[in-house]
Amino acid sequence: MLPEKHIPALILIDLQIAIDDPVWGPRNNPDAEDKLRHLLDAWRDAGASVYHVRHDSLEPQSPYRPGQPGNAFKPEAAPVAGEPIVPKTTNSAFIGTDLEERLRRSGHNSVVMAGVLTSNSLEMSVRHGGNLGFDVRVVSDASWDVDTTDLDGRIWPAADVHALSLARINGEYARVISTAQALEFVR
């Protein structure tokens, strides 16, 4: 196994109860929570760094708003003692947070990111991390998206939104990998 500081930090985005609210519509990757559990178990067993980015929405109606039950972490991805929580109020995990500073201070140039929604806060955080110079991997099967209606009224299935989001990220901002590939970092 690589020394801890050479294992990329695992950064989980917005994995809170709120994302299960029916308001977001149908999703893809129903097995993503299982994959997330595998990732967390492996990172914890290796003593490697895990960051839990939590969305504290400023929107009065959002299920992600602090004080709402949806603001709590999903049980499959909840932090354990000692794992830092990074609260944010925008989509990017790097705006209004100390995530960049924490990663630089701990010598983490490489990160593995997963979470929700692929094309929204995950994609924004991945793009931002890549543009800040971090070597970013995104775990495709530990993330998911939802059906999306475009400005002409066309409905895009969640799996298509997810696929196109990853296609645009890959090679330009990050590298897209599977859970199986991510687990190799800690083996």
Next chain:
Amino acid sequence: MLPEKHIPALILIDLQIAIDDPVWGPRNNPDAEDKLRHLLDAWRDAGASVYHVRHDSLEPQSPYRPGQPGNAFKPEAAPVAGEPIVPKTTNSAFIGTDLEERLRRSGHNSVVMAGVLTSNSLEMSVRHGGNLGFDVRVVSDASWDVDTTDLDGRIWPAADVHALSLARINGEYARVISTAQALEFVR
């Protein structure tokens, strides 16, 4: 007409000769350059602010690299004397640049953005501007995208990539408008 400082700043992204390189593949919105000319004429006639974001790629093979003919602005969108050029080396117009500081200093909380590619540097700059708290409009018909192959080998036509990019931006990071709607700001 609104006083100059109440007209949103027009921010054009990466409109350089390099984007016409065949390496990027087929595009949509062939009339976008005409729309850009209308926008520039109107902003200039109103004495309103225009910023030209220029991509100075660090990739040795990129047609956007400084010193390559592709680094020059496209004639339809070239700056005139007095219009600031904002050089950048990543996708976001807000990373490693003074754009945020310039906008705040000049009291521009609202911006109108257009350029290329919709789902790449334009989208990243729009997302980043929105997350920084700017009121961002994106001009759909003065921007374009290119055919994109996803990780399963499926080819997405440029118009679809453009449409889905705007669908994900709209309401979350920015408001998507047409050139005709943008021109109302300076009428």
